[in-house]
Amino acid sequence: MFSETVYGNSSMNEFAHIFTDSFQRYDGIVGYAVSKEDQKWQNTTDIDAFMQANKTLDRVTFKPDDFGKDKEIIDIETLPGYNHFTREGIWFGSAWKMWFGHKFFSYIPKEKLLTFTDGYSNLELSNGAISITLYDNIWAYNRPLNREIQWKFRKQVGIDEVAHKTRYNYIKRG
Template sequence: MKNRVLIQITFNYETSVLEKDILQIGTKFFVPSKMKGKAITGGSYRKYNEKKFIDGLVKEEKTDNGFIYGMKDELGNWVTFTKALHYVNVSMCLLDAVYDDKMIQIMNEIDTIVCKYNVIVARVCSLEDDFWQNNEDPQFYEVYGKSMEGIKTKYSTIYTGEQIIDVEYNPGHSHIANEIWFGSCWSMWFSKGYYKFIPKEVLESFKSCFKNDSLKDDVIKIVLHPRVWDFALTENREKQWAFRRWTGIDEVAHYYMNQSKISNDPAVSIDSEVNCQHGGLKRITYFFDNKDEIVPKSKAYKSKTYELDETGTVIWSSEELMENK
């Protein structure tokens, strides 16, 4: 499996992929030789032609239908433009040699795009690590000669009696809820559209990372550790877990996936409008110990509660000591 970086950017539905900065993000870093798209190739890859590719996208964007358009070279670099039901996504994969050579330019490009357009969330990570962190099939370990030691399994809810890998025990596993990514990886960008899921104050107060920067246009950029390729280091895996714990991102994802696990001792509690007392549409409570680490409610020293409106703006917040503390 080749060493490559994965770049994913999620835009609001109204965003056009024909915007110059977005459309050219791939061709700035590799020369495409193949393209695909329903209106131009029927969905299979054929020889790349820039005019046909753009003309196809122009036609697609005039309809209300979703689409997937892609381009790639012969080495393994690729980019896809996807319009789904609610959001527009750009995914790009670059070989390690390409990324390492142009890392600063690539990261600056992402900064620009995230701040300039209606980006909800963006991320960069190792494609190989992302695969293994989210792979549920034990057979791949045998195929690639990887040890299953320490890997947690569970019984599949789809195939009776079949064991699959329980990725919830992996620090880099992802959830997709309402077409939005929830997870923890090397570099992450969050904008206004994400704050209705996790309050901005919670994201910008996360400290167990290499960088947590506030960019223009209300964007937060979090880099967990200096090098993208150092994902397997113990201290960097712990940073992934720390981000998950601090934001309660799994609890939030499960809530929006309608998979909320009923817990008598939650670290993060999410309530709907029914329980909001200050005009909010959602109420989130985080429980902290006396070192400001998120912990289960039974071990908490204090709690912080936020009420959010439909845009994710915090309209009310409160910090309280727990009883008997």
């Protein structure tokens, strides 16, 4: 996660290049780079936190809280940048830049990831891993077109269906 106040003047592409090299060297499973602020608000269920931060609730959907009677929370699954994690810590989501390694392909096939062409770039790396950049500028996450690209990625590659199935161990892993 990157904070614009810390990294705003830095070359995010330079950081991404360094991460790409490390991801390949250490045979990474999955990785992602996202704005710290976007990560926070795309995964926050607390309505009061949104209101205290003067965040708009206009496009937010609510659902009953499973743990609090008569309480509502934000349904983060209606936001394009929310995360899923398996019990093993495998990330499923959509972010500015993402890396997928060989072990991830047992969840979502490599060919399916490579067919996503609506983003900024989709590259097969020298070791056979994949690097996908959804939009050019990490700090432009809230632009409507970038949010649309995040949704397209989630739907086209089946991120949410696979993530939900992994909770119940329906995925056959090689």
